[in-house]
Amino acid sequence: xxxxxxxxxxxxxxxxxxxxxxxxQNLNHDAMYWYRQDPGQGLRLIYYxxxxxxxxxxxxxxxxxxSREKKESFPLTVTSAQKNxxxxxxxxxxxxxxxxxxxxxxxxxxxxx
Amino acid sequence: xxEVEQDPGxxxxxxxxxxxxxxxxxxxxxxxxxxxxxxxxxxxELLMYTYSSGNKExxxxxxxxDKSSKYISLFIRxxxxxxxxxxxxxxxxxxxxxxxxxxxxxxxxxx
Numbered sequence: 001x002x003x004x005x006x007x008x009x010x011x012x013x014x015x016x017x018x019x020x021x022x023x024x025q026n027l028n029h030d031a032m033y034w035y036r037q038d039p040g041q042g043l044r045l046i047y048y049x050x051x052x053x054x055x056x057x058x059x060x061x062x063x064x065x066x067s068r069e070k071k072e073s074f075p076l077t078v079t080s081a082q083k084n085x086x087x088x089x090x091x092x093x094x095x096x097x098x099x100x101x102x103x104x105x106x107x108x109x110x111x112x113x
Numbered sequence: 114x115x116e117v118e119q120d121p122g123x124x125x126x127x128x129x130x131x132x133x134x135x136x137x138x139x140x141x142x143x144x145x146x147x148x149x150x151x152x153x154x155x156x157x158e159l160l161m162y163t164y165s166s167g168n169k170e171x172x173x174x175x176x177x178x179d180k181s182s183k184y185i186s187l188f189i190r191x192x193x194x195x196x197x198x199x200x201x202x203x204x205x206x207x208x209x210x211x212x213x214x215x216x217x218x219x220x221x222x223x224x
Contacts, residue, residue: 004156033211040121042216043157043201050209058211090156097209099145104156 002027004105006091011110013078013085021076021108023091032074033092033102036060043090049074050097078110086112116140119202119215128224132189136202136215139183143204143213146178148187151199151217160200161187192222 004025013019025032034046045058049068063082068074074093078085088109092102119136126132134148144165149157161176163169169176175188185204189196202215 006156040216042119043214045211048211092156097211099205099207101147101159101162101203102212103159104149106156107154109154 004091004093004103006089006105006108008108009106011108012113013110014113016080018077018079019110021078021089021091021110023074023076023105024072025074025091025093025105026072027093027103028071029093029095029103030071031094031097031100032068033094034058034064034066034074034076035090035092037088037090037107046076046089048097085110116213117202117204117215120218121216123219123221125221125223126192128192128194128222130192130222132192132196132220132222134187134189134200134202134218134220136185136204137183138185138204138213140206140213141180141183142206143183144207145205146176146185147203147212148174148176149201149203150196151201153198157201194222194224197221 007022033048035043047066049055065077090107091105094100094102117138146163148161151157166178166180173190177186199217199219201217203212205212
C-alpha cells in the first residue's frame with residue numbers, strides 16, 4: 001500500500017537537545033511538506049520541498065531545519081533554538097506544489113521532558 | 114482579517130442529522146478547495162477536492178463553493194457516529210503556492 005510513514009509516533013526531547021523526525025513516502029510524489037499543529041491553531045507550514053535538494057521556508061521555519069536528499073524522504077530536525085517545540089508534527093506529500101491536494105502521514109507528537 | 118476563517122465548534126448533532134460545515138475566505142484568487150477529515154491522533158485525510166464554484170457530491174458528502182460570497186461548505190447527510198472528527202477546509206490559488214488551512218471544526222455525532 002502506498003502512503004506516508006512518520007516515525008516515531010511519540011518523541012520526547014530534553015532541553016537543549018536537537019531531535020529529528022522521520023518522514024518517508026512511497027507515493028512517488030515530488031513535493032513534501034512539514035506542518036505543526038497546536039490546539040486551536042490549525043496547521044502551520046514549517047518547510048516544503050518541491051524537488052530533491054531544494055526546499056523553502058514556510059510560515060514558522062525558525063528553530064527548524066530540513067533536508068531532501070532523496071525523493072522519498074524529508075526529515076525534519078527540531079533544534080534547541082525552537083523554544084516551544086511541544087506539538088503534533090505532520091508530514092504531507094503531493095504530486096506537485098501546483099494546485100494539488102496533499103496526503104498526510106499520521107504524525108509525530110513531540111513533548112519536552 | 115485571516116485568510117481563511119472556520120468556526121472551531123465543537124458541533125454536536127444526533128445520529129442521522131444533516132451537518133453543515135463552513136469556511137469563509139478573503140483572497141478572491143483562491144480557486145482550488147479541499148475538505149479534510151482528521152480523527153484524534155491521526156493525520157488529516159482528503160475528503161473532497163473541488164475547482165472553482167459549484168457543487169460536488171461523493172456518497173453522503175457534498176462540497177459547495179460560492180466564489181461570489183467567498184464561502185465554502187461541506188454537507189454530511191445521514192451523519193454517523195463514525196463521522197465524529199475534526200474537519201479542516203483548505204484552499205489555494207492557481208500556481209505554485211502552498212495550501213492555506215482553516216483551523217478546523219470539531220464535530221461529534223451522538224448515537
